[in-house]
Amino acid sequence: MLKALSILPDKCTGCMQCELACSYEHEGVFNPARSRIRVFHFHDEARYVPYTCTQCAEAWCQTACPVEAIQVNPATGAKEVLDNLCVGCKVCTIACPFGTVNYNQATGKVIKCDLCGGDPACARYCPTGAITYVDADLTAYERMRTWAARTDTQAQATA
Amino acid sequence: MRYLIAGAGPAGVVAAETLRRHDHSATIRLFCGEQEPVYSRMAIPYLLSNKIDERGTWLREPGHFETLAVDLVHQRVETVEPDHHTVVLSDGRRETYDRMLIATGARPVSPPVPGLDQPGVHHCWTLADARAIAARARPGSRVVLMGAGFIGCIILEALVLRGVRLTVLEAEDRMVPRMLDATAGAMLRSWCEAKGVAIHTDTRVQAVEPMGAEALAVHCEQGTVFPADLLVVATGVAPNLDPVRNGSGATLRTGRGLQVDSRQQTSAPDVYAAGDVCEAADWYTGEGAVYAIQPVAVEQGRIAALNMCGRPARYAGALPMNVLDTLGLVTVSFGHWSGVAGGDSVRQSDPEHHRYLRLEFDPQGRLVGAIAVGLPGHVGVLRGLIQSGAPLGPWQARLKQAPGRIAEAYVARVAGGG
Numbered sequence: 036m037l038k039a040l041s042i043l044p045d046k047c048t049g050c051m052q053c054e055l056a057c058s059y060e061h062e063g064v065f066n067p068a069r070s071r072i073r074v075f076h077f078h079d080e081a082r083y084v085p086y087t088c089t090q091c092a093e094a095w096c097q098t099a100c101p102v103e104a105i106q107v108n109p110a111t112g113a114k115e116v117l118d119n120l121c122v123g124c125k126v127c128t129i130a131c132p133f134g135t136v137n138y139n140q141a142t143g144k145v146i147k148c149d150l151c152g153g154d155p156a157c158a159r160y161c162p163t164g165a166i167t168y169v170d171a172d173l174t175a176y177e178r179m180r181t182w183a184a185r186t187d188t189q190a191q192a193t194a
Numbered sequence: 195m196r197y198l199i200a201g202a203g204p205a206g207v208v209a210a211e212t213l214r215r216h217d218h219s220a221t222i223r224l225f226c227g228e229q230e231p232v233y234s235r236m237a238i239p240y241l242l243s244n245k246i247d248e249r250g251t252w253l254r255e256p257g258h259f260e261t262l263a264v265d266l267v268h269q270r271v272e273t274v275e276p277d278h279h280t281v282v283l284s285d286g287r288r289e290t291y292d293r294m295l296i297a298t299g300a301r302p303v304s305p306p307v308p309g310l311d312q313p314g315v316h317h318c319w320t321l322a323d324a325r326a327i328a329a330r331a332r333p334g335s336r337v338v339l340m341g342a343g344f345i346g347c348i349i350l351e352a353l354v355l356r357g358v359r360l361t362v363l364e365a366e367d368r369m370v371p372r373m374l375d376a377t378a379g380a381m382l383r384s385w386c387e388a389k390g391v392a393i394h395t396d397t398r399v400q401a402v403e404p405m406g407a408e409a410l411a412v413h414c415e416q417g418t419v420f421p422a423d424l425l426v427v428a429t430g431v432a433p434n435l436d437p438v439r440n441g442s443g444a445t446l447r448t449g450r451g452l453q454v455d456s457r458q459q460t461s462a463p464d465v466y467a468a469g470d471v472c473e474a475a476d477w478y479t480g481e482g483a484v485y486a487i488q489p490v491a492v493e494q495g496r497i498a499a500l501n502m503c504g505r506p507a508r509y510a511g512a513l514p515m516n517v518l519d520t521l522g523l524v525t526v527s528f529g530h531w532s533g534v535a536g537g538d539s540v541r542q543s544d545p546e547h548h549r550y551l552r553l554e555f556d557p558q559g560r561l562v563g564a565i566a567v568g569l570p571g572h573v574g575v576l577r578g579l580i581q582s583g584a585p586l587g588p589w590q591a592r593l594k595q596a597p598g599r600i601a602e603a604y605v606a607r608v609a610g611g612g
């Protein structure tokens with residue numbers, strides 16, 4: 036069975052280990068600005084919410100891409116950006132309503148969560164279990180999917 | 195079941211793939227009107243700037259359609275005959291369908307300016323156009339770009355990267371008038387000018403005449419004349435309605451485009467339309483709109499195909515969205531960025547650093563449009579906030595204080611975070 040990231044904001048203490056781990060894993064530097072997962076801090080409610088790509092089934096980024104540069108990794112189900120094909124047009128960055136595909140000016144390509152090929156660094160380094168990598172049918176993941184449905188023109192279509 | 199798809203652009207291709215996913219045994223025939231591999235218009239600027247070769251513009255890998263058992267047929271669909279469930283092809287043959295999709299895209303339109311039909315004048319819409327432009331746009335050559343709309347601005351960068359001496363002529367008062375407001379348009383202009391591009395707004399081309407053996411003289415209303423080795427005309431596109439001009443096809447309801455309902459069905463049973471060719475309801479006003487952009491085309495292609503194969507699906511409406519990278523300055527716009535009646539808005543502008551964010555709210559406290567210049571990341575959440583229609587609640591006031599908190603607002607109001 037495919038696995039997915041499960042995110043439980045209630046367990047997050049805002050330590051930012053996931054952002055650092057992600058940026059180090061992908062970019063070789065400890066720089067939260069280069070992370071593909073982001074922890075939002077809601078001061079008003081004293082709450083932290085880690086947030087990244089949900090690898091949606093009908094991915095807007097993937098269908099919008101003019102050159103097939105976003106493809107599914109069959110082993111993980113992750114939608115991955117193939118750097119050799121990406122022309123940097125950025126249409127995926129506006130097509131994704133979750134804002135989880137971002138342009139990297141340095142490379143002229145886009146970056147997004149790729150589940151680290153099946154061993155996501157964010158989950159590995161999260162000390163509290165707020166981010167875990169679990170079987171895809173667990174309820175937390177389903178809840179993320181429901182968020183997706185709320186924005187959706189496409190999810191409605193599969194209903 | 196026998197499906198025909200007229201047009202092998204992004205809308206037609208996504209439709210063919212969606213049909214196959216849900217109907218393993220159907221006959222699916224995809225008609226490609228250009229004698230080219232199935233390619234992507236959007237990739238043309240990157241071909242011109244030599245970032246990719248022609249193969250890099252292909253929409254799908256070779257062999258893809260064979261694998262899917264989709265018959266790719268290099269023929270134009272000349273006429274759709276809904277009363278007989280048939281189409282007439284360019285070789286004169288007739289084919290029948292159970293359901294068909296018209297995805298013939300748009301075609302460039304030229305203003306009524308004398309002299310646009312001579313050598314050295316090109317649109318930038320097809321691979322053939324791109325080859326012709328590449329042949330003339332050489333380092334140092336004088337290129338005039340007529341029209342600084344969305345497509346014009348996309349190829350602007352490619353032309354500069356080719357090393358040409360570029361002059362841009364725009365009839366309206368600013369660059370990309372349908373995507374950017376005056377503030378953002380001015381930022382883009384000063385950015386381009388700083389990079390050595392000559393931009394003339396409020397400038398209409400009156401006539402184009404030959405000049406010597408190879409060159410052109412581009413005459414403007416003010417009396418100015420621009421010499422050019424190449425004139426690129428990017429003055430807009432219009433739905434390509436050729437297949438529904440004759441016979442019973444002409445009974446299909448059209449406005450500015452082929453009109454469809456929320457299931458992407460035309461006024462005839464079993465005939466659907468998707469992409470640049472069709473006029474679909476705007477997501478907010480419900481009025482018919484032709485936005486001619488890739489994300490809308492592929493989403494409509496998918497919705498049309500689902501309905502064609504008996505899986506009822508509704509399109510939530512077309513949402514305009516554009517992103518432009520002009521020599522390093524990234525601009526985006528979404529939805530009704532000029533605002534709606536009774537709404538509210540916030541603007542944060544830093545012209546010196548070419549940064550700008552404008553958010554528009556409707557009277558119900560929802561985000562309905564946005565423009566951003568030089569925004570660092572997570573721009574997609576603007577779409578999420580707009581299209582989810584989520585009431586912003588306390589976040590409207592927070593965004594008015596600090597518009598840059600859009601990603602937080604999204605996570606809080608849509609993603610169930612805050």
Ligand SMILES: Cc1cc2nc3c(=O)[nH]c(=O)nc-3n(C[C@H](O)[C@H](O)[C@H](O)COP(=O)(O)OP(=O)(O)OC[C@H]3O[C@@H](n4cnc5c(N)ncnc54)[C@H](O)[C@@H]3O)c2cc1C
Binds near residue numbers: 300319517
């Ligand atoms: C240079 C350039 C840059 C662009 N950049 C962007 C961008 O950055 N972002 C964005 O959102 N959009 C962009 N666009 C627009 C985008 O390419 C279109 O919105 C998109 O291609 C629409 O897809 P479509 O399938 O509806 O139509 P098309 O891609 O036009 O495909 C229609 C196909 O149908 C074929 N056809 C036409 N008539 C017939 C017939 N009678 N029979 C059979 N086949 C027929 C055509 O030859 C064509 O292959 C760009 C366009 C150009 C030209």
Ligand code: SF4
Binds near residue numbers: 127
């Ligand atoms: S930026 Fe790259 S991955 Fe994204 S749509 Fe364009 S080509 Fe595809």
